[in-house]
Amino acid sequence: MSAEKLVVIGQGYVGLPLAMRAVEAGLNVVGLDVDGDRIKRLASGESFVEDITADRLGRALSSGRYLPSTEYTDAEGFDICVITVPTPLRDGTPDLSFVEQAGIGIGPYLRPGCTVVLESTTYPGTTEELLRPLLESASGLSSPGDFHLGYSPERIDPGNPVWRLENTAKVVSGVDAESLARVDGFYRRIVERTVPVDSTRVAELTKLIENTFRQVNIALINELTMLSHHLDIDVWQAIEAAETKPFGFMPFRPGPGVGGHCLPIDPCYLSWQVKRRLGRQFRFIELANDVNHEMPEHVTQRVMTGLNRRGRAISGSRLLLLGLAYKRNTGDMRDSPAVDVAQRLQALGADVRAVEPYAEPHHIPGGVVVVTLTEREVREADAVVVVTDHDVFDYDLVTRHARYVFDTRNRCSGDVVERL
Numbered sequence: 001m002s003a004e005k006l007v008v009i010g011q012g013y014v015g016l017p018l019a020m021r022a023v024e025a026g027l028n029v030v031g032l033d034v035d036g037d038r039i040k041r042l043a044s045g046e047s048f049v050e051d052i053t054a055d056r057l058g059r060a061l062s063s064g065r066y067l068p069s070t071e072y073t074d075a076e077g078f079d080i081c082v083i084t085v086p087t088p089l090r091d092g093t094p095d096l097s098f099v100e101q102a103g104i105g106i107g108p109y110l111r112p113g114c115t116v117v118l119e120s121t122t123y124p125g126t127t128e129e130l131l132r133p134l135l136e137s138a139s140g141l142s143s144p145g146d147f148h149l150g151y152s153p154e155r156i157d158p159g160n161p162v163w164r165l166e167n168t169a170k171v172v173s174g175v176d177a178e179s180l181a182r183v184d185g186f187y188r189r190i191v192e193r194t195v196p197v198d199s200t201r202v203a204e205l206t207k208l209i210e211n212t213f214r215q216v217n218i219a220l221i222n223e224l225t226m227l228s229h230h231l232d233i234d235v236w237q238a239i240e241a242a243e244t245k246p247f248g249f250m251p252f253r254p255g256p257g258v259g260g261h262c263l264p265i266d267p268c269y270l271s272w273q274v275k276r277r278l279g280r281q282f283r284f285i286e287l288a289n290d291v292n293h294e295m296p297e298h299v300t301q302r303v304m305t306g307l308n309r310r311g312r313a314i315s316g317s318r319l320l321l322l323g324l325a326y327k328r329n330t331g332d333m334r335d336s337p338a339v340d341v342a343q344r345l346q347a348l349g350a351d352v353r354a355v356e357p358y359a360e361p362h363h364i365p366g367g368v369v370v371v372t373l374t375e376r377e378v379r380e381a382d383a384v385v386v387v388t389d390h391d392v393f394d395y396d397l398v399t400r401h402a403r404y405v406f407d408t409r410n411r412c413s414g415d416v417v418e419r420l
Contacts, residue, residue, distance in 0.1 A: 107138020150183035153207030219288035257337025259326025315349030323388020331358030
């Protein structure tokens with residue numbers, strides 16, 4: 001009996017790990033992506049996702065069970081299709097065009113008994129109200145009945161060495177009991193534990209709850225941090241002290257803002273849906289967004305003030321930024337607050353240089369010179385700004401030779417260091 005055929009639409013931070021894990025579980029996998037350059041790199045064995053090593057990708061390719069492709073014709077005869085395409089915001093409104101394109105593209109290749117799962121983050125109702133009609137129209141089939149349809153929110157955390165796809169519980173759902181059983185059965189081959197829920201709407205809301213929880217709590221700490229600075233209180237020490245309580249508290253730490261696909265976007269999907277369907281505002285989300293969006297400007301002002309106290313104007317100053325990705329130990333630049341900080345400093349006339357060992361060169365913002373972290377670069381900078389705290393950085397080198405360090409991540413200590 002031949003192995004089941006899986007199609008994964010989208011070969012980015014979500015789709016590529018899923019494709020690799022499925023190959024290892026014995027499935028034949030077609031990885032579809034509209035980015036031709038990305039597909040060429042994958043076909044040549046080059047991984048652009050830090051969590052997927054070149055060796056792991058090479059093993060998948062050499063197995064003969066992984067085919068990266070831009071052509072939907074390669075999906076013909078599939079048993080399972082998982083859609084992992086981006087769902088960005090456009091002027092505050094959800095942009096589901098990539099989901100629509102995926103549905104239209106894969107629709108003609110549906111056949112009776114196949115299963116389609118959406119993983120892209122979206123508002124409740126998308127799977128049944130948007131994706132299902134597209135699939136039915138393109139295929140001439142119906143769900144439930146002819147094919148199975150479900151939703152399973154992605155829970156990928158790029159750069160996390162502990163919680164990976166296979167050992168993170170997977171929420172699964174279907175449009176009917178048989179669809180749920182098919183979706184659950186598929187993911188049981190991929191992950192250690194599944195969590196079935198009653199409907200696709202519940203599963204869609206689950207993802208939004210997870211990231212709204214983080215967005216709101218990060219905003220709370222960020223606003224507290226800004227106020228604590230004016231009150232001359234060490235908020236970092238206070239958080240560490242609060243963390244010793246073994247119940248009723250979960251630590252969140254301040255930073256220069258939020259980034260990635262999830263936190264700046266996912267809560268807005270929920271807020272948009274509440275306003276559209278109920279005519280009401282989701283005040284917690286909107287307030288949290290305002291606070292977190294303010295952080296890059298707050299960082300910029302703190303750096304400018306720190307330079308002024310040292311007799312330097314920000315215009316003409318040479319600044320060395322450590323990290324441009326949105327989170328540590330990855331090169332993911334999506335909506336990175338570090339990029340916002342860099343551009344704000346440039347707009348004030350600063351000569352901005354950056355150390356970013358993970359991000360691809362074409363993602364670096366224009367005008368920012370990428371350099372290596374050396375003693376000379378540190379000495380020649382009027383200020384070193386720790387924005388993304390990659391573990392590979394030599395923070396001792398920075399504190400030994402810097403004139404002034406503004407640290408948004410609490411990685412440095414010493415007389416020249418000022419913390420967020």
